[in-house]
Each structure stands twice: as structure tokens, then as C-alpha cells.
Amino acid sequence: EPEVTQTPSHQVTQMGQEVILRCVPISNHLYFYWYRQILGQKVEFLVSFYNNEISEKSEIFDDQFSVERPDGSNFTLxxxxxxxxxxxxxxxxxxxxxxIYEQYFGPGTRLTVT
Amino acid sequence: AQSVTQPDIHITVSEGASLELRCNYSYGATPYLFWYVQSPGQGLQLLLKYFSGDTLVQGIKGFEAEFKRSQSSFNLRKPSVHWSDAAEYFCAVPYNNRKLIWGLGTSLAVNP
Incomplete structure (x- = not known):
């Protein structure tokens, strides 16, 4: 069964550093999303992406965030x-x-900023 | 604005016992409703969804959920819980047809 994959599974970085989180969506899918979940809080929508552009973003998704589909398979945050x-x-x-049809989720990347 | 409430943060049941996880939503019209499960180290997997029609929805792994408009609820049920059902369960509703609004989740523990 096709699945969404994400790398790395865990990323530790220092404050102020740049990070890139990678996702490989299911191959024939056209709509892509990022969500995040701070420990103990709700899952929050960050951004949706279609046809090589952002279709919607939340107030969390400020200028520090960007998304890209650099090739035909990867989707990065x-x-x-x-x-x-x-x-x-x-x-x-x-x-x-x-x-809103079924969204298929990856296993997640745990980002720890120290 | 749409919102989702899962009143139970943590539930413990014995293996073989029945289970009901509560979900209440706030939505102007008839909502689409989803239940997702997150097993340890796994991603979010769709258990079942309600779009329209029959208010009792069957999902994977023996789960079902019932949409009750009068109570603004979409509770998840399973008649007999297995140890492998221990996981985090999330109820979600869509907003603007482009994103999901999530409940806080209910952590389920299963005693042998």
C-alpha cells in the first residue's frame, strides 16, 4: 500500500539554525499539507499546497516558514x-x-530546538 | 469558527471491554467528520469518516462511529478492545474544505 514518508524521524537543531523537513507524498497525489503538534497540544494546520503554490496557510506559517516541491516526488518544509x-x-x-477527502499522513518528524 | 472537543484526555480499559471515545464539534452546517489513530511511532491513520447518509459509520479495525446532530457528537466505539488498540485517537473536522481542525486527542491504554 502506498504511504507518505518523512525524513528525518527526529531532528535536533540549535536555535537560529535552518532546518528542512522532507516528505515524499503518495505518487499520484496532487494536494500536500503540513501540520504540526506541539507536545500536549492539538494538531495544527500549517499550510496546504497545490499546483506549485500555497493554497492556504495559517497564522503560524509566517515568513520563517516556506514550502517547496523541488522535484516530482519531494515536498519540503x-x-x-x-x-x-x-x-x-x-x-x-x-x-x-x-x-476534504482523505488525507494520508506520514509518520512525522520530531523537531527539537535547543 | 469550527472547533472539536475531545473531553477525555486519557482512558484505560481492559482488553475485551467495550470502548467509547467522545467527540463534540462546533459547526454551522452538517459537518464532515473524521477519526484518526496514531500508534506509537506511527503516522496518523484514518479510522473512519462521515460525509453524509447513514449516521452509523463503519471503519477499519472493528471501529464504528455514530453522528448525532442533536448532540453535535461523533463518538467512536468498539465492542471489544484489543491490546493493539492502545494509541492516541483524534477527532477532526474540515475547515474551508482545505484543512483539518483537530481535537486534543484521547490517549487509550489497554490493560491485559
Whole structure:
């Protein structure tokens, strides 16, 4: 069964450093998402992406964040200058249709900012 | 604005016992509703979804959920819990057809 993969599974970085979280969505999917979950808090939507552009972003997704689909398979989330409060589990998801149909999630990347 | 409440942060049941996890939503119209499960070290897996029609929805792993408009609820049930069901369970509703709004989650522990 096809699945969404994410690398790395755990990333530790120092405050102020740039990180890139990588996702490989399911191959025929066209809609891509990033969510995050700070420990003990709700899963929060960050951004959705379709046709090589952001279709929606949350207030969390400020200028420090960017997303890219650099080739036909990867979907990345970059945080330019990490803050302590960026420590969270980051989930990538993809779907084959727009609107709210099933989103398939990856296993997540745990980002720890020290 | 849409919101999702899962009143139970943590539930412990004995293996073989029945289970009900509560989910309440706030939404103007008839919502789409989802239950996801996150096993340790795993991603978020869709258990079941409600879009329309029959209010009792069957999902994977023997789970079902019932949409009750009058109570704004979409509770998840399983008649007999297995040890492998120990996981985090999340209820979610869509917003603007482009993103999911999540509950805080319910952590399920299963005693042998």
C-alpha cells in the first residue's frame, strides 16, 4: 500500500539554525499539507499546497516558514531560523483530490530546538 | 469558527471491554467528520469518516462511529478492545474544505 514518508524521524537543531523537513507524498497525489503538534497540544494546520503554490496557510506559517516541491516526488518544509517554540512533531499529508477527502499522513518528524 | 472537543484526555480499559471515545464539534452546517489513530511511532491513520447518509459509520479495525446532530457528537466505539488498540485517537473536522481542525486527542491504554 502506498504511504507518505518523512525524513528525518527526529531532528535536533540549535536555535537560529535552518532546518528542512522532507516528505515524499503518495505518487499520484496532487494536494500536500503540513501540520504540526506541539507536545500536549492539538494538531495544527500549517499550510496546504497545490499546483506549485500555497493554497492556504495559517497564522503560524509566517515568513520563517516556506514550502517547496523541488522535484516530482519531494515536498519540503523549511524553517529559516528556528525558535525554541518550533519544537514539535511535524506531519506531512497528501491527498489525491481537493476539498476534504482523505488525507494520508506520514509518520512525522520530531523537531527539537535547543 | 469550527472547533472539536475531545473531553477525555486519557482512558484505560481492559482488553475485551467495550470502548467509547467522545467527540463534540462546533459547526454551522452538517459537518464532515473524521477519526484518526496514531500508534506509537506511527503516522496518523484514518479510522473512519462521515460525509453524509447513514449516521452509523463503519471503519477499519472493528471501529464504528455514530453522528448525532442533536448532540453535535461523533463518538467512536468498539465492542471489544484489543491490546493493539492502545494509541492516541483524534477527532477532526474540515475547515474551508482545505484543512483539518483537530481535537486534543484521547490517549487509550489497554490493560491485559
Amino acid at each position: 523549511k524553517i529559516r531560523s528556528t525558535k525554541l517554540e518550533d519544537s514539535a512533531m511535524y506531519f506531512c499529508a497528501s491527498s489525491d483530490r481537493g476539498g
